[in-house]
Amino acid sequence: MRTNTFAIIFLLFFASGCSIYHVNSVDTTEDYYPSKQTANDVVYLQTVDKPHRVIAQVIVNTERRKTISEVIGKMKREAAILGGDAITDIRTDASGAWKKLPAQALVGNGYIRANFTASVIVFTPEG
Numbered sequence: 001m002r003t004n005t006f007a008i009i010f011l012l013f014f015a016s017g018c019s020i021y022h023v024n025s026v027d028t029t030e031d032y033y034p035s036k037q038t039a040n041d042v043v044y045l046q047t048v049d050k051p052h053r054v055i056a057q058v059i060v061n062t063e064r065r066k067t068i069s070e071v072i073g074k075m076k077r078e079a080a081i082l083g084g085d086a087i088t089d090i091r092t093d094a095s096g097a098w099k100k101l102p103a104q105a106l107v108g109n110g111y112i113r114a115n116f117t118a119s120v121i122v123f124t125p126e127g
Helices: 002-016 068-082 096-100
Strands: 022-027 052-063 086-094 113-123
Touching: 022 068, 052 068, 068 086, 068 113
Parallel strands: none
Antiparallel strands: 022 052, 052 113, 086 113
């Protein structure tokens, strides 16, 4: 009995340190773009000054306390799979049941999970 209790407590501590990411993407084009070799082939741009085309939206659902650099890493990986050259236009929004709490003014930014959404783009030749 004592061993079982110790095992359960150990598992609870082990599981509480885990972080769950849910990465999803939505294609906005029917064109094919070959995947990149690594996520390092995809860049994050706050503003885009080259001709480009949006090919997808990437959504990362994670805990709100995650840093934006961690989220961008997950987004770049998904964008590389989709064949994107860059991600841009990152937006965030709370998700799930947290949006439906009755005391929104009181809860404010107390959401536990958030959706981070970015546009995946490919650069197009000028002309």
